[in-house]
Amino acid sequence: MASQDKPRRRDFKLPVKSAHVERFHPLLEALASRDELNEVLKNRVAKACQLLDGNVPLYPNDFVKTHGIGDTAQANETLDEEALAALEGPVRLAGRIVALRSFGKVAFFHIQDSTGRIQCYAAREDMGEEVYAVFKKFDIGDIVGVEGRLFRTKTGELTVGCVQARLLTKSMRPLPEKYHGLKDVEIRYRQRYVDLIVTPRTAEIFRTRTRIVSELRRFLDERGFVEVETPMMQAIPGGATAKPFLTHHNALDLQLYMRIAPELYLKRLLVGGFEKVYEVGRNFRNEGISTQHNPEFTMCEFYWAYARFDDLMDLTERLFARLAEAVCGTAKVTYQGQEIDLSVGAWKRVDFYDSLESIGGVAPEIYRDYEACKAHVLKHGEKVLKGEKLGKLQAKLFDLFVEPKLIQPHFIYGYPTDISPLSRRNEANPEVTDRFELFIAGREMANAFSELNDPVDQRLRFEEQVAEKAAGDDEAHFMDEDYVRALEYGMPPAAGQGIGIDRLVMLLTDSASIREVILFPLLRPEGVPGE
The missing domain is CATH 2.40.50.140 (Nucleic acid-binding proteins)
Structure with missing residues (x-):
């Protein structure tokens, strides 16, 4: 059988004659x-x-x-x-x-x-x-x-x-050349390994991130919280209003979702007798990418039996002040040219509806009336889905007119019940919940509430969410029968909170973009043009 000629190697005209040139041909x-x-x-x-x-x-x-x-x-x-x-x-x-x-x-x-x-x-x-x-x-x-x-x-x-x-x-x-470094931001994120070598600030940000997470764990451990791990692949995603990523388990021929939050599993542990639990881990949400959002991100969620949401406000003030002092040396930090005071006692607490009026400048006759609220939302460029309730429209008004103005730490509490499907209703006014969100530097930093532990009420809320999903809201909750069953065994009164670690690191390292604090943020595949 005639031998076939091997393809000729390209001559790369290297400035050397060596028997080892052949070794580098694949690279060349x-x-x-x-x-x-x-x-x-x-x-x-x-x-x-x-x-x-x-x-x-x-x-x-x-x-x-x-x-x-x-x-x-x-x-x-x-x-x-x-x-x-x-x-x-x-x-x-x-x-x-x-x-x-x-x-x-x-x-x-x-x-x-x-x-x-x-x-x-x-x-x-x-x-x-x-x-x-x-x-x-x-x-x-x-x-x-x-x-x-x-x-x-x-x-x-x-x-x-x-x-x-x-x-x-x-x-x-x-x-990269010493005095020019990596100026292309996308290359910095895509080739983070080079960025870490040539940009001292980048390496310092991620060392600081490690210190922040370590100090956060120490703070919770000192108060008797137990760190746990819960599933990242879930048959039923829950714990947040977000669109999940789908995956598939071949051996079981089972459709699974990457978790959008660990909340429902952590609360199952409250049912099982754990009274203080927390988890630091990744969540995955199939949403847009921006300076504040990455589809894969890190959160700390913790749950505290026999506590109320206002107990978490006090705890959060102490936590943030301690983290700032540990990594910045002071509770007064500078973020993007603005001094932000994280000292205990300097934080403001404002009712959700009061904030629409006093901070957002939205009159009650607008945010209390469905049609007026809908018209105002549409006027300012936001979409309104068929079947969206008044609370959802009020939340859009908040995002437009209130959130960007919350530079100093603000706890906004008393959110509408129809946008808080896992939160306990307020005893005096069941139209709102015992829930707060924390805002600093014009963005949400944490979400917390007294937990809903009434299985009948929880089932009704899930059913309302399923109806909203059927109407086109792909971020609405699924029905989770096992979670309702867990509540039927009895979950103690409790409060829980989720803190976005990436945004927290942004704040304490004065980083303008979430991509600056995530080692390998999600990017389009190399060579694929953007929109």
Whole structure:
């Protein structure tokens, strides 16, 4: 049988002759197919070939570092040259080269790890001809391990005098130029791994996020709340008015939904005897993307038996003040140029209907009358679905005229019953519920209420929601017979709350967009044009 000729390899005209060029052909082909191949990338491949020619591995895993860069800098920041010289032994550090200045026989470079950055000094005289020759093939972006003693330069900068510099990871792509960085916002979000390397503020935001969540957990743990985990895939989604994502379980041939909230499962735990529970986790809502919304987001929900919604107001003031003090050093924070006072006692509490009038400027004859309210909503560009009740229209008026004005912390309470299907009716006025929403910086931060634990009332509310879904509201609740059954066993009086972690992090890091505080926000597939 005649052998078939292998397809000829493309000649990429690399500035090197090496037997190792073949190893990089898949990379070069991929770059060329996307029209990304340029001389800089070719030079990187050429250096990689030269390193392999010299038996230098590109990705070894045997370097042992003894110190973090930030710890090293902090521990020695006050030591003068004499004190540094008296230190025992060298340091072994590892990090990514983020700056490099070469002067022939010597070079200065900075390496960076998760704790900080430090200057290093490489000299042929100190390292030896062979080691220095290898070092000269290093690029900005490479991850290296260095060994040497600490000293100070003439300008006083703490520096590692290298006797050894080993390549640990060869970077095949250059980092963005130092002084320009990543200016394209979409590239920053799409290539967050690069953004974290070159934008110090980005890395700091996500470290702060971790501290916020840790402090929130500590706050709840100290008060006897128990952290739990509930299903993210649910046969019946519930706990919020939102459109869910669909998925399918093949083995059971079962349609499932990604959860829109953990609420109904957490309240089942109240039935089972847990009196204080919370969960920090992801929710998924099939809705639009904006500076305030991402379809996949993080919430903390907690439930407290034998408490009322106004108890949660007090708790929330203390929680937010503590978080601000923990990560910002003060309860008075600046957000987008405005000072916001999160101190306990500085928060305002306003009735929902009073806010429409006193803050939104909407007259009672408009928001109390269905037709007048509907006309006002339509006049200002909002849609009205067939069958929408007055409470839903009043909520749209609130979104238009009140919410954007709530810069300082406001608890808005007393929401209409027909838009609060899981909330307990107010004893004095059953047309409203014992529910509040928290607004700061013109956006909702939390939703809370005294829980509805009457199974008959809950069934009727679910049935009303099912009717609204049948009329075209794809965010209305499903009927959940098992949850009603749980209530029939008896759930203690309780209050519960959900806090949007992403928006909370936005507030405490002064970030204008939710995408700034989510490591990998949802984006269109690369190469797909936007609307």
